[in-house]
Amino acid sequence: MKKRYINKGAKKFIAYFQNFSNTYAPIERLKDIYYQVIEKDIVQISISTRPDCISDEILDLLEELKEKIDVSIEMGLQTANYHTLTKMNRGHTLAEYINATMKVKNRGFELVSHVILNFPNDNILDVIETAKILSVLGVDGVKIHSLYIVKNTILGKMFEEGKIKIGSLEDYVERTIRFLEYLSPKIVIHRLVADPPRKGTIFGNWGKPKIQIINLIERKLAEKETYQGKNFLSWYTPKTEKFKNIQNDLH
Known part of the structure; x- marks a missing residue:
């Protein structure tokens, strides 16, 4: 795929670990995977994960990685309605999302959060509250x-x-x-x-x-x-x- 964009004139790339939870593996396995993509034309590694898959040990690894290349983290909140989080079987609570976000931001990483605005059980107040929580936590971006x-x-x-x-x-x-x-x-x-x-x-x-x-x-x-x-x-x-x-x- 990179070759296709090189042919179109692209010179710099972001290595995007997108699907599933890309911090859910033993540390040595993660280290091996992350370091494989460090090349001179890769300017950032973007790692998508979940609030329940962020630990201090993983953040230590990502801080080490950040010394060599820019690292961005993506993490799903989806909704501030904790009842909906349970019904949708998200596997994490609102508090766990807040805790993981604070840990990520305290380490100085760029953080992009994901939200879903039309869950069947959510109303407009849930949508507004979700916007407020992301704002208070100071996330850098939202999808x-x-x-x-x-x-x-x-x-x-x-x-x-x-x-x-x-x-x-x-x-x-x-x-x-x-x-x-x-x-x-x-x-x-x-x-x-x-x-x-x-x-x-x-x-x-x-x-x-x-x-x-x-x-x-x-x-x-x-x-x-x-x-x-x-x-x-x-x-x-x-x-x-x-x-x-x-x-x-x-x-």
């Missing part, structure tokens, strides 16, 4: 996903039996806009909608191309004359002089 459902899974069976219903595309767009309005304007948006796999998906993106949904979100933002961070300062009211300076920077 916003729409929920998609794969066959031969528990969720897939529930969907096929009519036990869960997915909201409309219009509802997803509204949730995304509200999420952005309450999110810190300093957080980089890496993604606005999911990219479901073609094989095995029984529901994904309302049958629409990804770019069509992105365009719809951008158009609605313009129509509403709203933007990321519009409502951020309405709830983020720091009291100390340190945070007043941050507040002034945001104006």
Whole structure:
């Protein structure tokens, strides 16, 4: 794949450990894998994982790696609603996500979090609370996903039996806009909608191309004359002089 982009003129690359939990292995195995991708044209290693797969030992390894190459960590919160986290069998709680995030940020790593804005059990208040938590924790970026459902899974069976219903595309767009309005304007948006796999998906993106949904979100933002961070300062009211300076920077 790298050769394909070299042929298009690319000279620098990010090694992306994306699928599954890429810190879930013995330390020596992880070290071997990470160090294999360090080459002169690789400028960053991006490692996707879960809150329950981050330990001090792993962070020690990543700090060692960071001395040789830039390291970015991606980690899923998905929702601030801890009841939904349990129902979706996420395997971690809200508190565990917060704990892992604080550990990662205290080590000085860039952190990108993933969220899903249209869980069947979540409402608009859950969406707003998720934006607030990411903002307070100071994550560097966020990838916003729409929920998609794969066959031969528990969720897939529930969907096929009519036990869960997915909201409309219009509802997803509204949730995304509200999420952005309450999110810190300093957080980089890496993604606005999911990219479901073609094989095995029984529901994904309302049958629409990804770019069509992105365009719809951008158009609605313009129509509403709203933007990321519009409502951020309405709830983020720091009291100390340190945070007043941050507040002034945001104006």
